Amino acid sequence: MEIAGSTALVTGSNRGLGLALATELLRRGAKVYATARRPELVDLPGAEVLSLDITDQASVDAAAAAAGDVDILINNAAFTDGGNLVTGDLDRIRAVMDSNYYGALTMIRAFAPVLARNGGGAILNVLSAAAWNTVDGNTSYAAAKSAEWGLTNGVRVELAGQNTLVSALVPGLIATKTLRDFATAQGLPLPEHLLIEPAALARLALDGLEAGDVEILDPMSAEAKKTLAGPSLAFDLASL
Template sequence: MQINGANVLVTGANRGLGRQFARSLVERGAAKVYATARRPELVDVPGVIPVRLDITDTTSVAAAAVAAPDVDILVNNAGISTGANLISGDLATIRREMDTHFYGTLNVIRAFAPQLAGGAILNVLSAISWLAFDGAGAYHAAKAAEWALTNSARLELAAQRTLVTGLHLGAADTDMMAWYSGDKAAPEVVVAAALDGIEADRTEVLADSWSRQVKAWLAEDPAVIYREAAAALTA
């Protein structure tokens, strides 16, 4: 899958990783970059085509698929992090996480799948797809669901030769992680790993050492995983 000359659509392209995807795609010679956002007037990347898209609104998604009818690569980046836990958190907030990461991403994939034969989908997941955090129960569940969606979409779209890639990362330096004072990857480093992965036809990209560590823990008993994760996070 070559980015040079491809038409690419990015969700949530007005800030954070999505804005960096749009910039890097232009730099790598994408023919068209549809930089979508709930408020497209906020898209400030030179050389892109701003398109209005709220991934949780099926009418908005259908309109975007008409406005961008020739997409080769879809980057499902849009996301939220509410900090809601599952037992104590507000149910409407928990549903909003699921509506965004799972149903929102699914809405976009369903609308654009007919355009993506021989193309690619990149879903921006997280190390938290695989590891629960107290204070991020809803985000963990929604990202785990989005990971499952990634795997099912890959199977369901194999017949039309659509590469479906999951990107996992720990922390990147964006608004979403502004509260976090630990190590954060630069958005351009994460995005470069993701785009290199697509160009190498990879089904999974682990963008940093934390996502590689969390993936390695999956083979362990949960008691071991959560003991080792707690130790690593307090080290």
């Protein structure tokens, strides 16, 4: 997938990895729709900013109508703090699943016809290494990312006929405020040597997309995937 000259839409572009992805896309010569539920928080010169709530069908439909030239869709936006499955608040658990799974699916269903009209293009879903094990304190997020991994694999099969590349970016630990806040709340030290900066991850993601990779992994997520061949393991920050 050629980035230069393409048109990309990135969800959750106001901060963190979404902002880094949108910035790197612009640097590589793409036109970028930078979207967020609060578009006034998007500060990215050169991008076209759109309001978008991925959990609201009308908002998604409006974005698809406004961005009819898109040939790269990046599903990055997600609610991440649902807590544990057995003891957590059920509304927050549903919100995690709603954004990570149904939000991504709603975006794909809306934009698949757009991508088809524009030659096929690509979809990049931002997952997590937690999809391949779990993380105590936020098992609902891990479960939602597992579901999104299955969604990604299914959509890849369904959209192959329209020549749409469907890729999964599976990061380990991203050096974002969200992760740091979670670690602080759980009283966990972060292994700074294993954190990947959003800008570096964005470069890795787009390199993989240009190469046609269906899964794009950093070193930590590559190790996490190996655990699928053995017994289920927890993602234990304290042991890293």
